[in-house]
Amino acid sequence: MKHLAYLNKFFYKYRWRLIPGVLFVVASNIFGVLPAQVIRVAFDLVSENIDMYRLYAGFSEQHVIYDVFGAGLLLFGAMVLVLALIRGLFLFFMRQTIILMSRHIEYDLKNEIYTHYQALSMAFYRRHNTGDLMNRVTEDVSRVRMYLGPGIMYSLNTVVMFVLIVYAMLTVNVRLAVYSILPMPILAAVIYYVNNQIESRSEKIQQRLSSLSGFVQETFSGIRVVKSYVREAYIRKNFAAESEDYKTHSMGLAKVQALFYPIILLLAGLSVVIVLYVGGTEVMRGNISPGNIAEFIVYLSQLMFPVMALGWVTSLTQRAAASQKRINEFLHEQPEIISVNGIKKTIDGRIEFKNVSFTYPETGIQALNDVSFNVEPGQMLAIIGRTGSGKSTIANLLMRMYDTTGGQVLIDGIPIQQIDLNNYRSQTGFVPQEVFLFSDTIANNIAFSTDILNMPEVEQAAKDAAVYNNIVELENGFQTLIGERGITLSGGQKQRVSIARAIMKHPQVLVFDDCLSAVDTRTEEEILQNLGRVMNGKTSVIISHRISTIKNADKIIVLDEGRIVEQGNHDTLMELQGAYLALYEKQLLEEESV
Ligand SMILES: Nc1ncnc2c1ncn2[C@@H]1O[C@H](COP(=O)(O)OP(=O)(O)OP(=O)(O)O)[C@@H](O)[C@H]1O
Numbered sequence: 001m002k003h004l005a006y007l008n009k010f011f012y013k014y015r016w017r018l019i020p021g022v023l024f025v026v027a028s029n030i031f032g033v034l035p036a037q038v039i040r041v042a043f044d045l046v047s048e049n050i051d052m053y054r055l056y057a058g059f060s061e062q063h064v065i066y067d068v069f070g071a072g073l074l075l076f077g078a079m080v081l082v083l084a085l086i087r088g089l090f091l092f093f094m095r096q097t098i099i100l101m102s103r104h105i106e107y108d109l110k111n112e113i114y115t116h117y118q119a120l121s122m123a124f125y126r127r128h129n130t131g132d133l134m135n136r137v138t139e140d141v142s143r144v145r146m147y148l149g150p151g152i153m154y155s156l157n158t159v160v161m162f163v164l165i166v167y168a169m170l171t172v173n174v175r176l177a178v179y180s181i182l183p184m185p186i187l188a189a190v191i192y193y194v195n196n197q198i199e200s201r202s203e204k205i206q207q208r209l210s211s212l213s214g215f216v217q218e219t220f221s222g223i224r225v226v227k228s229y230v231r232e233a234y235i236r237k238n239f240a241a242e243s244e245d246y247k248t249h250s251m252g253l254a255k256v257q258a259l260f261y262p263i264i265l266l267l268a269g270l271s272v273v274i275v276l277y278v279g280g281t282e283v284m285r286g287n288i289s290p291g292n293i294a295e296f297i298v299y300l301s302q303l304m305f306p307v308m309a310l311g312w313v314t315s316l317t318q319r320a321a322a323s324q325k326r327i328n329e330f331l332h333e334q335p336e337i338i339s340v341n342g343i344k345k346t347i348d349g350r351i352e353f354k355n356v357s358f359t360y361p362e363t364g365i366q367a368l369n370d371v372s373f374n375v376e377p378g379q380m381l382a383i384i385g386r387t388g389s390g391k392s393t394i395a396n397l398l399m400r401m402y403d404t405t406g407g408q409v410l411i412d413g414i415p416i417q418q419i420d421l422n423n424y425r426s427q428t429g430f431v432p433q434e435v436f437l438f439s440d441t442i443a444n445n446i447a448f449s450t451d452i453l454n455m456p457e458v459e460q461a462a463k464d465a466a467v468y469n470n471i472v473e474l475e476n477g478f479q480t481l482i483g484e485r486g487i488t489l490s491g492g493q494k495q496r497v498s499i500a501r502a503i504m505k506h507p508q509v510l511v512f513d514d515c516l517s518a519v520d521t522r523t524e525e526e527i528l529q530n531l532g533r534v535m536n537g538k539t540s541v542i543i544s545h546r547i548s549t550i551k552n553a554d555k556i557i558v559l560d561e562g563r564i565v566e567q568g569n570h571d572t573l574m575e576l577q578g579a580y581l582a583l584y585e586k587q588l589l590e591e592e593s594v
Helices: 002-013 015-056 061-119 122-125 130-137 139-172 174-181 183-221 225-229 232-285 292-333 389-399 423-427 442-446 455-464 468-473 491-503 521-534 572-577 579-591
Strands: 351-359 366-375 380-385 405-409 426-433 510-514 539-544 555-560 563-568
Touching: 002 015, 002 061, 002 139, 002 292, 015 061, 015 139, 061 130, 061 139, 061 292, 061 539, 061 572, 130 139, 130 292, 139 174, 174 232, 174 292, 183 225, 183 232, 183 292, 225 232, 232 292, 232 491, 351 389, 366 389, 366 405, 366 555, 366 563, 380 389, 389 510, 389 539, 426 491, 442 455, 442 491, 455 468, 455 491, 455 521, 491 510, 491 521, 555 572, 555 579, 563 572, 572 579
Parallel strands: 380 539, 380 555, 426 510, 510 539
Antiparallel strands: 351 366, 351 405, 555 563
């Protein structure tokens, strides 16, 4: 429960919804209790006057008595109706204040979590899977809202109604009141227990459903592999097994739900029987009138819902507390990459790695070991090396996705940690190895870094990335939707759109992480030539496997197992007759054999 205390700040923020809400709960309940008393008076009126009416049988006065009697009953009926209408009005306002408050808090909480997520570093995203992140913003927040809205509202309602009804009962007859209330705690306990059963079973079903939809999604995403390996029958069998599991759990839930209402009706009926029996004996003793029995039965029917709500609200609050605990876990995570009062400046692009070592915190793998190099503004640095040698790690450190575990990265001679993070990243263009494009138009994907879509600039970026001709050939050109909702671009086209996105930023430092691998050598040459123009006076870092990509770079570093084994330009490295030359010859051989 202590986890829910986090939400108290929101109650304070929305106090001018909560306080009137509480008053509306009280008012609606007062008007909810009054009709029972009107019914009691009406009932007594009937039982007192019926004898008189019969007494005048055969006399003309019987007619008059009937009229007076009928008009009286009509008046009572109208009173009950008016009271119900007033109650309805207050119920409307009660929901309009408390439920609306819960929706406002839900909105605030979702935004708070999302904003916090965005501040967290890469390592956090490596530790937690996307499903988990999504669940906490959606499922868990919804559960918390159930506590904030219906939970609070029904708890207040139950307490107020209980106090008013029990008070009204006690003023009529203490013995009857005690007997009537006796089954209530049992009813609440049964509902709490059954509700918990339903919730835990529903949760299991939800998990099965997630796993079923995950399974379906994956097999459809990989349908090409499934079909080419002729594994349809095998996949279908697995699907049937998953479905069977879901069905079994659903049937279990249906059984508990089927028991739920009969049990409630049984207990409710039992209360009425007790009232009739104990009330009857009290009437015989002359302690109460028959109207009081009618009054009690109305009270009982009114108490039934709050008592049911009590069991329901208890389990709902428990679940909300568990969800808030999960939310708090993430909200209390501190971003590893921070920049407090960082320097804001236009960077020149001088990069220096000074004895940099780096070990990934998630796996403990040492990816870089004592790496030192420097690049001047206007230069192109190329990084080459075998797979897993640490090339992407250099890009990660340059983009400050991680901080070094040893040594220092300096930008314009300033340690990278001292530069304002957003200021720095906004001047850096990065094309990752794994291309990611949003399900949006090509134009919006290229112009991702800007708030206003400037089409001439987008087109120029596309031309520089040598993808312009491919785009204009499409029916809708730059307005073509890509991704889940649209067409699929080829691997090389995707890479070039993502290069255009980085160029569009007019960065001071541009980092290409092996993003020309799916582009043919002629197009690659065109892009590199364009880059020479666009990045004139600025710094480029090109990571590649291919020597053809990097041979014109001002400086080339050759990495192996996290260490720099050679550095220089193409000619000096060739002269060294070491790792670079070996790589060159190997690639030359491969090209010839193709
Ligand atoms: N996010 C990560 N978490 C943990 N370990 C990682 C992570 N990324 C890379 N590594 C490890 O760090 C080492 C260097 O990886 P890196 O991605 O820098 O190599 P690379 O030279 O870019 O390889 P490739 O050419 O295949 O992309 C590898 O052993 C890899 O397993």
